[in-house]
Amino acid sequence: MQHQLVARSVGTSGTPGTVTSALDPRWAALASRDGKADGTFFYGVTSTGIYCRPSCPSRRPRADRVRFFDTTTDARQAGFRACKRCRPDTVGLAQPGVEAVRRASAYLATHANQQVTLGHLGRVAAMSPHHLQRRFKAIVGLSPREYQAAVRAGKLRSSLRDGHDVTTAIYEAGYGSPSRVYEAAPTGKGMSPSTYRRGGAGMVIGYSTVSSPLGLVLVAATADGVCSVKLGDSDAALVRDLRQEYPAADIQANQQTRTDWVKAILRHLRGAEPSLDLPIDVQATAFQWKVWRALQRIPYGETRAYAEVARAIGQPKAARAVARACATNPVCLVVPCHRVVPAAGGSGGYRWGADRKAKLLATEGKRVGRL
Incomplete structure (x- = not known):
């Protein structure tokens, strides 16, 4: 998810x-x-x-x-x-290759369902294929192929939410065959595209919204694991976000079977449970799963730079893609994306607010000092 x-x-x-x-x-x-x-x-x-x-x-x-x-x-x-x-x-176009990369990315976005060779893309962008590949990754943070895959993934999710059957959605998104999209699915536990499609109907999601040191926390889960953890200040806004992701699901408030997971997260926020090991049930690409697992291995009270995480997963040039995986993490705290910080210093941005991230890191640092 x-x-x-x-x-x-x-x-x-x-x-x-x-x-x-x-x-x-x-x-x-x-x-x-x-x-x-x-x-x-x-x-x-x-x-x-x-x-x-x-x-x-x-x-x-x-x-x-x-x-x-x-x-x-x-x-x-x-x-x-x-x-x-x-x-x-x-803002000018003084940075070498910006205009060429803009043309290339626009072309990939409008031809997501076609196989675009690097040579053809180079002609579109008026740049040699080799140079375009280097400038594209330097500016966008993804290779042209990875960028096109991200566009296709977005179209796939949109088609599934619109009610199309899985096979139709996969072909419309440009994957070519069902096996192609399953190649990008996680190898561990997680929702497959068909499960994500069922999230529109027939899927039961229980949630609770509780107060915490960081404001309100919404914890949502399926029978298989936690599928969403959100932080905010408005109960209505948090629930609305959850319902937007699964508009036709059977979403139930205060599902009692999830109380132990909610309590574990609250204890974690208070520093009473440094190790937060809960089952996760989300849909993600293999790369996202690789990054999120690496984040879960960052010790409580410690931080890592995006480049360090990239090296940890064996892809040292993927720091910006790591940042994107952190930004799309649907289960904050369970997957501690707040422990990834800029190499230049400071706590950096956070989907749920920079102040919350700074408070989280401070709490963990103090707790480690007492252990």
Whole structure:
């Protein structure tokens, strides 16, 4: 299961469309304020009417209030005005390859259901295939093939939620055959695409919302394990997010069979249970599972940089993809993505708020000092 974060996107045609930002590589760049992404896209915040560059230091907006744009012209035509803090209109295309990468990523997004060779993509972007591969990964954080796979995954989830049968959804997403999508499924416990599809109907999810030192915590679970842990300040907003992910599921409040899991998470937040080992039932790619398992191996009270996690999973060049996997973690605390921090220092961004992340790390640090 992926936590549903909906944003609006405007492509090169200027036509708006809904995307799942948790699956959109641009969301990770926005969430981490990645300066390398400046110039590759811009985002507008509907609640303020302002558009920004990805690295804008302003408070990170809610995903359901975000619209993505390829250019500042698109943003202005949609009625947004430039941010006076990050001055997005001053972003040039001075960084080598930015415009070529923008053309390539736009082409991959509109041809997600086709096999695109690197040679053909190089002709689209007007850059040699070898150089394009290097610049694409340096700027986007994924290879062209990985980026196209992420776009397909987003389309697959959208088709499943729209009620299409699994086989139809897989072919419409461009996987070519059912075996292709199962190759990307986790090898351990987790929802397969068909189980995710059943999440719309016939699936029982119990949840509880409780108070904690970090505010409200929503814990949701299936019969097989925890499928969602969310932090927030509004009970209604947390429940609404859960129902958006499984709109036709049988979602039941205060499911008593999950009380022990909820109590374990609360004890963990108080520092009384450093080791939080709960069953997880989510849908994820093999890469996401690899990253999340690595996060679970980070000792209580310690932190790791994104590059360190990338090296730990045997993919030292995948630091930005690791950051994206952290940003899409649907079961915070159970998978401790808060223990991954920027190499430059500080606690860094957090899907549930930087203040919560800093408090979590401080609590764990104090607890370790007493052990």
